[in-house]
Amino acid sequence: MKFSVAVTLLFAALCAGKKSYDGYSVYRITPRTERAGNFIQELSENVNFGQSLDFWHESRNLGDPTDVMVPPRYKALVEDFLRRRHMEFSLLVENVEDVIYPQAGGCGTDSTDPAFYNCYHTMDEIESWMDGIVASYPGIASKEAVSATFEGRTVSAIKISGPNANRPAVIFQGGIHAREWISPATMMNIAKMLLDDHGVDTEVTAIIEHYDIYIIPVLNQDGYAYTWTDDRMWRKNRRTPSSGRCYGVDLNRNWDVDFGGDGTSTLGCSEVYHGVAALSEPETSGIDAWSRALQASTGVEVFIDFHSYGQYWMWPWGYKVGLPHTPDHNDQMTGGETAAAALGNVYGTQYTVQRSASMYAAAGATEDWAYHSLGAKYSYIVELRPTSDAVGFQLPENKIEPTGIETYEGVKALLKYTSADENPIAEKVAVLP
Ligand SMILES: [Zn+2]
Incomplete structure (x- = not known):
């Protein structure tokens, strides 16, 4: 056996078990007309290959590109589909495996090291970070169990609460989609900055009180x-299949507003499989029960679900295109504009502020549940960085802290605005439009 072959085999053995994206490509399709938008929808529903496509980003407006990852065996079919319809498309990533960084988890567990907040962390590291930060800020930070997972993990929140406890709740939810790593990293940065600034920055102190x-x-x-x-x-998530071979339910299609509607799939292998019933998953049903109890005791006024990517700040409705505005539209929009303006002031990062289902609908998603079912007036879905470069979910680590800092400024401005709202209770929508 030649040395190079031996090395290759050894490397393959070491990597065994980890899914390879060798030969997978990401296509960028830019819809310029409504008709082109409909073709993208048809692509996702194609009976031959729709289930095998993985939409990294869906067009939110005309001109906003859809990024879709295609396995090698379907590339010719997808290209043919696009060419026949004269769609504008390009190859965004030729070989996805090439852009997946080595994930050493090499920035350690020492949260006093400034580098700690500028890298991605494993689940275990995040758990021990939570214990550590709560211990470092006694009297203001605590850890609270809020849900559970299919595999039996406990989902916790850091609760930041001033001397007057039992105030109306603000909930920031990260990491509903596993691969969107900038979301948990941003949650960690925001928590750290809020705790550091409490008692130092008068606006932050007022918000926390x-x-x-x-x-x-x-x-x-x-x-x-x-x-x-x-x-x-x-x-x-990692639900085991009851039939078939595919694991997992898309938790952001599993909430209870228009469950099973547009932008979801009944097929277990689809990336937008909605599950057997609304709130069928322990992750979503746990949050539903916990936050409803909170709503009944202190009220929940703000709920933000953080995703990546695309740089959008959006509010309901998300489940169908073309619906009338929510009864709280004006205040929700002003809140989003306030947040995006403050965010943009830091580094010039541009966010698009709009209703969620402007062009692309997703039924059973968090923002509609948080508004309609939970009753949080200021319910948002935020798509963090990046926007239109080639990195997608692999936002480089040196962008983590800047994303955290600007998003922190955005949520601070939002909470300053919402805390001045004299009528922060959601207008009731008895029947969905
Ligand atoms: Zn997402």
């Missing part, structure tokens, strides 16, 4: 752990 803030770094813990060990591009 007005609200109880709950920060959930990672909701989909099973999926997140799996992205480190087995498959960097994993999105769903």
Whole structure:
């Protein structure tokens, strides 16, 4: 056996078990007309290959590109589909395996090291960070169990609460989609900055005295752990299949507003498989029960679900395109604009502020549940960095802290605005439009 062959075999053996994306490509399709938008929808529903496509980003407006990852065996078919319809498309990533960074988890567990907040962490590291930060800020930070996962992990939030406890709740939820690593990293940065600034910055102190803030770094813990060990591009939770071969439910299609509607799939192998019933998953049903109890006791006024990527700040409705505005549209929009303006002031990062289902609908998603079912007036879905470069979910580590800092400024401005709202209770929508 030649040395090079031996090395190759050894390397293959070491890598065995980890999903390879060798030969997978990401296509960027830019819809310029409504008709082109419909073709993208048809692509996702194609009976031959729709289930095998993985949409990294869906067009939110005309001109906003859709990025879709295609396995090698379907590339010719997809290209043919696009060419026949004269769609504008390009190859964004030729070989996805080439852009997946080595994931050494090499920035350690010492949260007093400034580098700690500028790298991605494993699930275990995030858990021990939570214990550590809560211990470092006694009297203001505590850890609270808020949900559970399919594999039996406990989902926790950091609760930040001033001397007047039992104030109206603000909930920041990170990591519902496993591969969107910037979301948990941003939750960690925001928690750290809020705690550091309490008692130092008068605005932050006022916000923390007005609200109880709950920060959930990672909701989909099973999926997140799996992205480190087995498959960097994993999105769903890790429910075992009852039939068929595919694991996982898309938790952001499993909530109870228009469950099973547009932008979801009944097929277990789809990346947007909605599960057997609304709130069928322990992750979503746990958050539903916990936050409803909170709503009944202190009220929940703000709920933000953090995703990546695309740089969007959005509010309901998300389940169908073309619906009338929510009864709280104007205040929700002003809140989003306030947040995006403050965010943009830091480094010039541009966010698009709009209703969620402007062009692309997702039924059973968090923002509609948090608004309609939970009753949080200021319910948002935020798509963090990046926007239109080639890195997708692999936002480089040197962008983690800047993303944290600007998003922190965004949520601070939002909470300053919402805490001045004299009528922060959601207008009731008895029947969905
Ligand atoms: Zn997402």
